[in-house]
Amino acid sequence: MVTIYDIAKQANTSAVTVSLALRNSKRVSESTRQKIHEIAREYGYRPNPLARGLVGAKTKTIAFVFNFSSNELSHDLSYMEYFHAIAQAAAERGYKIYFHSSTEAIPIEKLIEDISLHRVDGMVLGTELTDSDREILRKTDIPTVIVGRDIRGKKLTSVSTDDYDGIRQAVEHLLSLGHKRIAFVGKSSRETAIARYESYRETMSQAGIPIDDELIIETSYDMDAGEYAGRKLGELENPPTAVVAASDLLAIGIISGLKHKGLKVPDDVSVTGYDNLHISQFTVPALTTIDLLRMESGKIVIDALLGLITGKREGEKIRTEVKLIVRDSTRRITRREERREKSEERGEKRET
Amino acid sequence: MVTIYDIAKQANTSAVTVSLALRNSKRVSESTRQKIHEIAREYGYRPNPLARGLVGAKTKTIAFVFNFSSNELSHDLSYMEYFHAIAQAAAERGYKIYFHSSTEAIPIEKLIEDISLHRVDGMVLGTELTDSDREILRKTDIPTVIVGRDIRGKKLTSVSTDDYDGIRQAVEHLLSLGHKRIAFVGKSSRETAIARYESYRETMSQAGIPIDDELIIETSYDMDAGEYAGRKLGELENPPTAVVAASDLLAIGIISGLKHKGLKVPDDVSVTGYDNLHISQFTVPALTTIDLLRMESGKIVIDALLGLITGKREGEKIRTEVKLIVRDSTRRITRREERREKSEERGEKRET
């Protein structure tokens, strides 16, 4: 392993000068700076991040903490794609990743302890937060970006997708296709779920449509739950003509569930998803959904974090754009659906 | 930050003794060992992994290198699920993860350099390998486990799913349902693809069925490719009655592609996938596929790696079990299909 001492010897100078020169300090003359850089390249010198970290310098490493809990595989796909996008953005900017995964929710305190031991320059969180976690996070001075939470602090920035706008776009799309009896699947007390549900309610009421509580389904975001919700909606005396799902996974489940009850998508019912997973363009039917622009968003996350690290930016709340993608799971309301909507008769179910 | 010196002071002993005691060396008397442990716990002492790494000791950290290339999102879902499983197994055993992701293939040489700088105890690879990569890897003395490759070395173990067996199970399942005209989608020169294709050929010929080359489709593993392959098969004068796909993503694409050509799954064509992604149980129809038993496999990977790290095991080649999961995308061949199979007439296509 080649160290700054080796370089120093070759350059007839001291380790300090080498260290300084390599970090392009202006305390070193241009000529020696160049010479040192050249020798370093020649020798294939690479700074030891451990040694750097030990003396408290920057390590060019950031910690990632996402909890992919097994039970709630729900969001995982979306998180995983997001994780990937952020990881890529970090790599592009020369940052290494120190990754924490865990099944259980980790107390933030433990986490910070562990992370500060590794002397990362900052961290990206994608975990659930308790109240005390928030308290601690707000005060921490480790530059932190958290995704999908509504919070900020001196060194804490949150980046969230604009879910309120997303669901509004979905509902308005359905409205524009003539649907009125629109169900919402995915109400929940989880923080990421709240804006979606509220947006649904408000957009509906702004359109002057009363909300039928039997069309609101409280559930987690995974496919199993969607399947169940789809069946439940399909069994209704008067099923919806359209469904807004709070996630793509839910939507896929819902389509399957509806089908089991003899309702076809989009023929009998239109369904919108949320996330635009890579897979959603290939489901049958391809999903009309809300794109989270993850690659963009990943860059935004990393840039915000680097801003925090360098001190060029303060903690902020960032909301990223989302975009409706129209595919095949939604269509203009049909006569039959309208009739069904009016009547109280049980819809004619066909077998698959 | 509490160090061994703090503990030493409290315990009226030296840092060395503390260091030794904390690692349960038998060079320390039982009484002092206990006292030191107690004080350490009380003070919330946590060893600094950087300092440990700097002196060349174990860091309880392993590197993960998976390349989720954007273009070949193909395998990503499968890899991501696998990644998750391994990460969890590592966490359960108290290992931290240092994560490398990159869009491009990384020259192994660079990688090892970078990784050894971080003094990880070992690494888990899930990347493509060039010949020179193999050369280097076989010689490296960093304990390494690589997934999905056929290679081993002194400190290098490979863990692969038994794909030959997997495809055999899929083909035999189709055979048992009366299918004979079975297509294979996903032939490719990629290492993970070879066994699957060969297994298909051999299982078919063992069943005495000649292979029709127009039923073999050479392609990558992603959904787009599947969609295309499905259309191509659907356009054939004499389409297959069943399709073996080399990945679930392919299968999902194929089902969609076939549908566009008026062929329904499983009514007109049976399709098997490969991977058993979480999502595959919820597609319509739910996929008959090969389960990779990833959680098991993740543990096998980590245990093999720990074996290498502790020197208790040598490099080996491990093949993990896979298991057929029968769902709704396959069914017994129908009269109509049989007729179609015999005739040369173009199949009657219906609209969706």
Added chain:
DNA sequence: CTGAAAGCGCTAACAT
């Protein structure tokens, strides 16, 4: 069974 000394590779403070 325990301790003193040395050093891993680097950087920050304090000289020169």
Added chain:
DNA sequence: ATGTTAGCGCTTTCAG
């Protein structure tokens, strides 16, 4: 503009 000294927290000789 450059060099010297010291120390980050830990472990590994080597001596008692």
